[in-house]
Amino acid sequence: MAVIDPRLLYLDIPEMDHDHEQLVAIANRISGIVEQPDYRQKDFAAELRALKEYTIDHFAREEAYMARIAYPGLSAHKLQHAKIMEALAALAAEGATRGAKIALSLRLFTQVWLYEHISGADGEYAKFAKGRT
Ligand SMILES: [Fe+2]
Ligand SMILES: [Fe+2]
Numbered sequence: 001m002a003v004i005d006p007r008l009l010y011l012d013i014p015e016m017d018h019d020h021e022q023l024v025a026i027a028n029r030i031s032g033i034v035e036q037p038d039y040r041q042k043d044f045a046a047e048l049r050a051l052k053e054y055t056i057d058h059f060a061r062e063e064a065y066m067a068r069i070a071y072p073g074l075s076a077h078k079l080q081h082a083k084i085m086e087a088l089a090a091l092a093a094e095g096a097t098r099g100a101k102i103a104l105s106l107r108l109f110t111q112v113w114l115y116e117h118i119s120g121a122d123g124e125y126a127k128f129a130k131g132r133t
Contacts, residue, residue: 004028004110009118011126016065019058020118026051027110034103041099048095048106052088059085062122069132071125080121084113 006024010017030047033039059081066074091109095102 004114009114011118011122013065013126013129016062016122016126019054019061020114020122022054023051023058024114026054027114030106030110034106039099044099045096048092052085052092055085055088066125069125069129071128073121073124073128077121077125080117084117088113 004024004027006017006021009020009024011020026047030044030051033043033047063074063078063081066077071077087109091102091106095106
């Protein structure tokens, strides 16, 4: 599973870039665990849980940030976050029992969420933030 370079996802908003870096780091750790020959289900489930928990915190910080800058796309963005959380919660629950068997779904999900959401929807509020300064 390819490792994601967080620099590809920078928005030039340090607090959000920091959060995205942490998310990428967890996603990359999950890829690493799955590829190990002595792969341990416990580690995988723990990292999946960490990804879910960090995502909850990140979304809360990001939504507060968008509210702070009075971003007009906030409610649509919140909906996207809710959908991602739903998918992530389902994956985490599945991963807890099926482990590496969900690696492919996890990779697809990570690609969509980390690449499309951050460079797409997150990029939009970043553009808006820059336009205001
Ligand atoms: Fe984000
Ligand atoms: Fe977002």
